[in-house]
Amino acid sequence: MTVDPVAVTAAYEAWLGERIPGVPEDLELKHRTLAADPARFLRGTYYLWLERAAELVPSLFDGPQVPAVGDLHVQNFGTWLDRHRVRRWGVNDFDELAWGTPALDLVRLAVSAVLTPQVAIGPKRICRVVLDGWTQAQAGRAVDLADDGAQHLRALMPRPAADQRYFGRLAEGQPAAASDVPAHVRRAAIDSVGPDWEPSWYRRQAGVGSLGHPRFVAVGKDVAREVKLLGPPTALFEPAGGVRPDETLYERVLTTVSGPDPMRRVEGWQIRALAPDVQRITIENLRPKDTERMLTSMARAAADVHGASPEQLDAARDHVAQLPTSWLHHAAQRLTEDTKSLFHRWH
Numbered sequence: 001m002t003v004d005p006v007a008v009t010a011a012y013e014a015w016l017g018e019r020i021p022g023v024p025e026d027l028e029l030k031h032r033t034l035a036a037d038p039a040r041f042l043r044g045t046y047y048l049w050l051e052r053a054a055e056l057v058p059s060l061f062d063g064p065q066v067p068a069v070g071d072l073h074v075q076n077f078g079t080w081l082d083r084h085r086v087r088r089w090g091v092n093d094f095d096e097l098a099w100g101t102p103a104l105d106l107v108r109l110a111v112s113a114v115l116t117p118q119v120a121i122g123p124k125r126i127c128r129v130v131l132d133g134w135t136q137a138q139a140g141r142a143v144d145l146a147d148d149g150a151q152h153l154r155a156l157m158p159r160p161a162a163d164q165r166y167f168g169r170l171a172e173g174q175p176a177a178a179s180d181v182p183a184h185v186r187r188a189a190i191d192s193v194g195p196d197w198e199p200s201w202y203r204r205q206a207g208v209g210s211l212g213h214p215r216f217v218a219v220g221k222d223v224a225r226e227v228k229l230l231g232p233p234t235a236l237f238e239p240a241g242g243v244r245p246d247e248t249l250y251e252r253v254l255t256t257v258s259g260p261d262p263m264r265r266v267e268g269w270q271i272r273a274l275a276p277d278v279q280r281i282t283i284e285n286l287r288p289k290d291t292e293r294m295l296t297s298m299a300r301a302a303a304d305v306h307g308a309s310p311e312q313l314d315a316a317r318d319h320v321a322q323l324p325t326s327w328l329h330h331a332a333q334r335l336t337e338d339t340k341s342l343f344h345r346w347h
Helices: 003-016 024-034 038-044 046-056 102-115 121-138 146-157 163-170 183-191 247-259 288-308 310-321 327-345
Strands: 066-067 077-081 087-091 098-100 200-203 215-219 224-229 263-266 268-276
Touching: 003 024, 003 046, 003 327, 024 098, 038 102, 038 327, 046 327, 066 102, 066 247, 066 310, 077 146, 077 288, 087 247, 098 102, 098 327, 102 121, 102 288, 102 310, 102 327, 121 268, 121 288, 121 310, 121 327, 146 288, 183 200, 183 215, 183 224, 215 310, 247 288, 263 310, 288 310
Parallel strands: none
Antiparallel strands: 066 098, 077 087, 200 215, 215 224, 224 268, 263 268
16 A cells, blocks of 8 residues: 655644644754755654554564564754763653553564664664674663663763853754743753742753644753653554553653653653753764764663563563564564655655
8 A cells, every 4th residue: 555655744734733732843854854864864754654554563562561662763862961960871752652562663663774874784683783782781870871781872972062152052942931831841840940930931842753742941041941842652543462551651651760850741741951961873974883882872762761661571572582683673674664664755
């Protein structure tokens, strides 16, 4: 069956628009961004991914479920400070947390790596590294960047922008009216810094998948908070394979991995810190050895999230161990080609 990605996207956006207000100019930007390359198309069309995975590789939905990231890809990892002011690195986007099989996360991570421009290793090797990293991971807290084992991450970390330049760029957005952000959300963002903080508020465009959601940033001299309206989980639009949203997973996972502080939800809005040293490492143009190290770290970080339910992770690993050796490569190959085909139909 031929799938029309434009029609599916229109249906998804209509469904979402019935539940949260959209930002038309941001949706237009999202549509242009989806046309840029297959990697960004993948990032912005999680609703399509669920539908196509269920149709093309239904076995991915078999087996024990874990707290799954869902919309996992190579751009969904970064640094943060936890509540003890420890700088960590790991999965940093939890918008689509749900109960699902780890296979879905691993395949989506592998496909996103295969589609990344100028990636230094081939698809088979990518899949092998991802699977080995996940299988061998000691799930727990996200990586402490001060640890000896994080030397490769520290070496690849880009130099942060100067504070004045970084916060100045955040303040280049369109000023936001007081009524744009609900009073209780605005208050929660301010209180996360201090009750006397008096930031300026601006509209913000960022990301790909959530472009079109109302998003704002509160900016002070050397501190900023982003607030974003999340909307319902995508799995409710495309209820494929029994992926089950669960609001309790958010706090559970953040506690398990020692997640960003502040990072909280207030009646459907997400509040998080923005700072020059909140960074990601891209795998584009890395040497093969560094690419493998990063993909191993990403797979281990996914296991940290899955480990929010240790018993389920153990059961899922037992299930994956029984699968054919090449299962991940075959699934990734099928969905990579399908993503490319959908991307070309988007134009």
